[in-house]
Amino acid sequence: MNVLPKLLDRIVAPDGAAGLQAQRALDQLTKPPGSLGRLEELARGLSEMSGRFPFQARRCVIFTLAADHGVVAEGVSAYPQIVTAQMVENFLQGGAAVNVLARHVGAPVVVADLGVASMVPGRPGLVSRKIGPGTRNMATGPAMTREEALAAIEVGIGLVDAERGNGLDVIGTGEMGIGNTTAASAVVAALTGAPAAAVTGTGTGVDDEGRLRKIAVITRALAVNRPQPADGVDVLAKVGGFEIAGLCGVILAGAAWRIPVILDGFIAGAAAMVAVRLKPDAGHYLIASHRSTESGHNYVLNALGLEPYLDLQMRLGEGTGSALCIGLAKAATKILGEMATFKSAGVTERSL
Amino acid sequence: MNVLPKLLDRIVAPDGAAGLQAQRALDQLTKPPGSLGRLEELARGLSEMSGRFPFQARRCVIFTLAADHGVVAEGVSAYPQIVTAQMVENFLQGGAAVNVLARHVGAPVVVADLGVASMVPGRPGLVSRKIGPGTRNMATGPAMTREEALAAIEVGIGLVDAERGNGLDVIGTGEMGIGNTTAASAVVAALTGAPAAAVTGTGTGVDDEGRLRKIAVITRALAVNRPQPADGVDVLAKVGGFEIAGLCGVILAGAAWRIPVILDGFIAGAAAMVAVRLKPDAGHYLIASHRSTESGHNYVLNALGLEPYLDLQMRLGEGTGSALCIGLAKAATKILGEMATFKSAGVTERSL
Numbered sequence: 001m002n003v004l005p006k007l008l009d010r011i012v013a014p015d016g017a018a019g020l021q022a023q024r025a026l027d028q029l030t031k032p033p034g035s036l037g038r039l040e041e042l043a044r045g046l047s048e049m050s051g052r053f054p055f056q057a058r059r060c061v062i063f064t065l066a067a068d069h070g071v072v073a074e075g076v077s078a079y080p081q082i083v084t085a086q087m088v089e090n091f092l093q094g095g096a097a098v099n100v101l102a103r104h105v106g107a108p109v110v111v112a113d114l115g116v117a118s119m120v121p122g123r124p125g126l127v128s129r130k131i132g133p134g135t136r137n138m139a140t141g142p143a144m145t146r147e148e149a150l151a152a153i154e155v156g157i158g159l160v161d162a163e164r165g166n167g168l169d170v171i172g173t174g175e176m177g178i179g180n181t182t183a184a185s186a187v188v189a190a191l192t193g194a195p196a197a198a199v200t201g202t203g204t205g206v207d208d209e210g211r212l213r214k215i216a217v218i219t220r221a222l223a224v225n226r227p228q229p230a231d232g233v234d235v236l237a238k239v240g241g242f243e244i245a246g247l248c249g250v251i252l253a254g255a256a257w258r259i260p261v262i263l264d265g266f267i268a269g270a271a272a273m274v275a276v277r278l279k280p281d282a283g284h285y286l287i288a289s290h291r292s293t294e295s296g297h298n299y300v301l302n303a304l305g306l307e308p309y310l311d312l313q314m315r316l317g318e319g320t321g322s323a324l325c326i327g328l329a330k331a332a333t334k335i336l337g338e339m340a341t342f343k344s345a346g347v348t349e350r351s352l
Numbered sequence: 353m354n355v356l357p358k359l360l361d362r363i364v365a366p367d368g369a370a371g372l373q374a375q376r377a378l379d380q381l382t383k384p385p386g387s388l389g390r391l392e393e394l395a396r397g398l399s400e401m402s403g404r405f406p407f408q409a410r411r412c413v414i415f416t417l418a419a420d421h422g423v424v425a426e427g428v429s430a431y432p433q434i435v436t437a438q439m440v441e442n443f444l445q446g447g448a449a450v451n452v453l454a455r456h457v458g459a460p461v462v463v464a465d466l467g468v469a470s471m472v473p474g475r476p477g478l479v480s481r482k483i484g485p486g487t488r489n490m491a492t493g494p495a496m497t498r499e500e501a502l503a504a505i506e507v508g509i510g511l512v513d514a515e516r517g518n519g520l521d522v523i524g525t526g527e528m529g530i531g532n533t534t535a536a537s538a539v540v541a542a543l544t545g546a547p548a549a550a551v552t553g554t555g556t557g558v559d560d561e562g563r564l565r566k567i568a569v570i571t572r573a574l575a576v577n578r579p580q581p582a583d584g585v586d587v588l589a590k591v592g593g594f595e596i597a598g599l600c601g602v603i604l605a606g607a608a609w610r611i612p613v614i615l616d617g618f619i620a621g622a623a624a625m626v627a628v629r630l631k632p633d634a635g636h637y638l639i640a641s642h643r644s645t646e647s648g649h650n651y652v653l654n655a656l657g658l659e660p661y662l663d664l665q666m667r668l669g670e671g672t673g674s675a676l677c678i679g680l681a682k683a684a685t686k687i688l689g690e691m692a693t694f695k696s697a698g699v700t701e702r703s704l
Binding site: 029030031032033034035036037038039078079080082083086087089090093095096097099100101103104204205293309310311312313314315316320324327328330331334335338339340344345346347348349350 | 381382383384385386387388389390391430431432434435438439441442445447448449451452453455456556557645661662663664665666667668672676679680682683686687690691692696697698699700701702
């Protein structure tokens with residue numbers, strides 16, 4: 001049980017040296033300085049986070065963690081719980097949105113079951129690390145025990161460890177779990193003190209009435225469980241989810257090994273907020289892929305101090321935003337790796 | 353000389369049938385309806401524009417047109433005129449930003465010389481279609497004759513014609529020309545009646561003084577030449593540029609042959625405004641890739657009624673924004689082509 005404390009000890013703020021090298025290289029390329037805007041920021045950030053210059057985004061892996069949520073008993077989702085398992089099957093078949101977008105950018109997807117209620121272990125391609133058959137209903141008591149939360153975090157850490165041996169340049173985060181925007185909203189409300197209504201959206205698409213029900217359920221869960229905002233693990237255990245805790249572990253492992261972590265949307269963002277609560281320096285290794293339409297996401301981005309690279313009005317999760325951002329990360333890296341310099345191309349520098 | 357009128361006659365608003373088919377297909381995919389946001393909008397738009405369902409973005413070509421501008425004599429650019437030719441060489445060597453990003457998305461780049469002052473024709477890989485050795489200084493008289501403007505438009509049309517035979521699913525626009533933000537600002541001011549100051553930015557990076565000089569030069573050019581806003585060709589001839597006119601031709605040819613046209617940044621946008629002035633229905637075939645930091649770009653986007661897909665604080669041109677957006681267009685197309693449906697994957701549809 002001392003995997004987590006040891007890992008947290010490893011996490012330190014990056015020194016800026018590799019980032020500065022990247023910036024110096026960017027300014028010698030055949031373009032007005034800064035004219036590629038945030039693509040340059042991304043190129044520099046990847047070097048700074050990884051401590052590597054040149055940085056290459058050869059192997060970018062999306063970790064899509066799945067689990068079920070007892071809180072669905074309260075009628076918080078537009079889809080029945082069985083959809084979590086069905087979508088995991090879809091991931092394994094390669095037919096989900098994250099599969100298509102991950103293939104598009106050349107990123108493998110690691111699909112892990114941290115607690116899908118109806119999923120039988122042993123599917124080819126599935127990493128089975130079930131903590132339990134879904135969380136318990138947080139509206140009536142804690143979603144899980146503290147031990148379960150820690151175990152789920154360690155599963156996430158282990159997933160990264162298993163991939164590090166194959167080379168792992170960039171981590172993409174993703175998730176699947178019917179009911180998990182309710183858990184994520186509860187986590188964000190608990191950590192920030194924001195009212196449930198401010199951080200609760202329509203998830204997969206509930207109507208106004210459904211959203212009010214979500215808000216009431218989250219308010220109840222917070223009152224019943226009284227998660228301690230200073231204690232990230234307590235928040236995860238009481239109102240989180242297995243996949244959210246797992247993603248927290250993935251994110252912390254990325255930070256510990258200086259592997260840049262691309263956050264998908266709202267749920268990955270909630271996991272990142274817990275990670276940063278456990279170790280503030282983990283925040284230096286985060287990249288926000290896109291701005292979700294889920295209303296609580298702005299709270300998450302503000303809390304993390306991140307400005308997303310994309311705003312495509314997406315709200316699907318799974319790692320779809322991560323995949324698109326991996327495309328940008330590869331582009332940014334190629335700018336540094338493949339562009340000519342003023343000197344090499346014999347282009348005159350600015351005269352004014 | 354009746355190439356242009358014939359082409360304009362071909363341009364009509366798309367019927368919505370293929371777009372509706374795409375929308376229907378999108379709603380059967382394993383995701384909450386609309387949850388991929390603007391990626392779905394893009395998938396639908398590509399079908400609607402092309403009239404094809406399924407639409408495939410197999411061959412996406414970026415047309416990067418280069419020319420020089422007599423107005424550089426007024427000191428409007430941070431770089432000397434020779435850089436246009438040097439950057440064209442860089443394009444041909446594959447070392448410029450547009451080459452890197454185009455390779456990243458698998459798009460060939462057609463590099464055409466419409467009037468680079470110092471470029472000797474006959475470079476391998478270069479399409480030489482010189483109208484003249486750069487335009488004349490618009491601050492003292494018309495940048496070109498009406499015949500030259502029409503010839504440049506026809507060059508653009510011809511570039512698309514030459515590629516259509518190889519299959520051309522999506523057109524990306526790009527340009528290079530020291531001084532061409534000054535010309536583009538003048539075009540936008542002339543077409544919209546906006547004051548020069550409102551549509552003039554810092555281009556490749558002039559300082560405040562340089563920007564004021566640009567504004568004064570544009571104001572003078574408009575006063576000296578009195579371009580007629582209702583007559584797009586007159587505006588191009590008096591205050592435009594060969595590459596801007598050529599892009600206008602590229603855009604009109606795309607619209608005529610129902611090939612979706614991705615606009616790069618400010619300069620491609622100015623060319624599109626002329627195209628729409630010549631034939632309003634051409635506007636149905638336009639996709640705005642990104643929001644440039646060049647201050648006049650918002651005027652262009654508002655005038656065209658377009659919302660860009662990316663906002664990465666870029667201002668480089670060349671077709672760099674088009675390249676990134678081609679990546680998104682391919683992703684959007686693959687969503688429709690590769691994702692499972694609720695039926696095929698056996699996923700339960702929404703219950704609420």
